[in-house]
Amino acid sequence: MSQFFPTGAAPQPRRLPRALLWLPGAILFALFVALVARIGEGEQFLRLVRNARPSWLLGALVLQALTYLCAAGAWQRLFERSGAPSPPLRRLASLSLARAYTDRAVPPGGLGGAEVFVCGLERRGIHRSLATSAMLFDLATYYAAYVTALALSLLVLWSHCYVNRSVLGLAALFTVLSVGMPFGLAWMHRRGAGTMPAILRRMPGLSELLHAVERAPTGFMRDPALFAEGVLLQLAIFVLDASTLYLCLLALGIHANIGLAFASFVMASVVATLSLLPGGLGSFEWAALAMLGLLGIPVEAAFMSTLLLRGLTCWLPMAPGFFASRRALHGGGDLIRSSARS
Numbered sequence: 222m223s224q225f226f227p228t229g230a231a232p233q234p235r236r237l238p239r240a241l242l243w244l245p246g247a248i249l250f251a252l253f254v255a256l257v258a259r260i261g262e263g264e265q266f267l268r269l270v271r272n273a274r275p276s277w278l279l280g281a282l283v284l285q286a287l288t289y290l291c292a293a294g295a296w297q298r299l300f301e302r303s304g305a306p307s308p309p310l311r312r313l314a315s316l317s318l319a320r321a322y323t324d325r326a327v328p329p330g331g332l333g334g335a336e337v338f339v340c341g342l343e344r345r346g347i348h349r350s351l352a353t354s355a356m357l358f359d360l361a362t363y364y365a366a367y368v369t370a371l372a373l374s375l376l377v378l379w380s381h382c383y384v385n386r387s388v389l390g391l392a393a394l395f396t397v398l399s400v401g402m403p404f405g406l407a408w409m410h411r412r413g414a415g416t417m418p419a420i421l422r423r424m425p426g427l428s429e430l431l432h433a434v435e436r437a438p439t440g441f442m443r444d445p446a447l448f449a450e451g452v453l454l455q456l457a458i459f460v461l462d463a464s465t466l467y468l469c470l471l472a473l474g475i476h477a478n479i480g481l482a483f484a485s486f487v488m489a490s491v492v493a494t495l496s497l498l499p500g501g502l503g504s505f506e507w508a509a510l511a512m513l514g515l516l517g518i519p520v521e522a523a524f525m526s527t528l529l530l531r532g533l534t535c536w537l538p539m540a541p542g543f544f545a546s547r548r549a550l551h552g553g554g555d556l557i558r559s560s561a562r563s
Contacts, residue, residue: 266525273474281468285533285537285538290310292359305348319338319542339355371491377480378484460483470526492508
């Protein structure tokens with residue numbers, strides 16, 4: 222199995238134990254639970270449980286399954302347009318699950334699951350150059366859809382007079398970073414990975430990844446129709462995730478504005494991405510609680526709906542995602558073993 226890390230490469234410097242990366246998020250999450258337990262009312266929690274309608278959660282599970290099919294559909298369109306034989310949609314959906322698991326197991330940003338993604342495509346018969354192109358296509362369309370979702374969220378919040386300096390500041394910072402990611406990769410592709418700053422060359426794995434990016438064809442970027450299809454499918458994932466939050470609120474008997482639920486999810490995701498914490502642990506929960514509270518959702522309902530959402534979108538898929546990533550890396554691979562190593 223080929224990897225970004227060439228045989229005989231110089232040993233990487235010793236890194237902090239992987240568990241320490243989760244410590245700040247775990248602390249934030251513990252503070253989140255402690256705060257809600259202190260300010261929340263026990264009777265309100267019991268009322269929410271008594272009035273709960275779990276049938277809405279079945280619909281939420283269906284929406285989450287569709288998110289993996291949307292990601293797989295974007296990759297399949299790229300392969301079809303390139304003329305290469307495409308793996309079946311179900312196999313690509315399994316790879317989407319594997320990548321989602323790996324991206325949650327390491328700090329976010331879209332690069333954590335790159336090796337799983339490329340190696341998984343190679344094992345499914347996709348040439349390495351096309352697999353790396355698919356990874357670039359996925360990153361570019363993901364961030365384009367993310368910025369689009371953010372713009373729609375700001376429009377919704379503005380229409381309801383919920384835009385303030387904090388929201389605008391977060392949106393501006395994220396937009397700069399999200400635009401910089403694909404443009405930075407494109408610049409590295411043209412100029413060569415050797416021109417990257419020294420601090421980036423010292424980041425484990427990033428130098429090898431950019432060398433792979435340097436050799437990948439990027440003709441798909443000049444296909445507006447294909448790129449638009451990819452962005453729309455990625456945007457559909459945001460809509461499905463936000464709709465999952467809406468169904469979680471309905472399961473608790475809370476009828477909220479679906480547009481505001483979408484904006485709350487996107488803004489919480491922006492905070493989680495900027496925090497660079499694995500899985501956005503703690504940061505997403507705090508941001509979701511703040512946004513839902515701003516929109517008038519009682520703190521107890523905001524707390525429980527956030528936990529339901531995170532269970533459905535993050536924690537429930539972890540076990541199948543782990544096994545899917547092992548299959549993608551041919552029985553485990555170095556990435557899985559190194560992620561579990563302390």
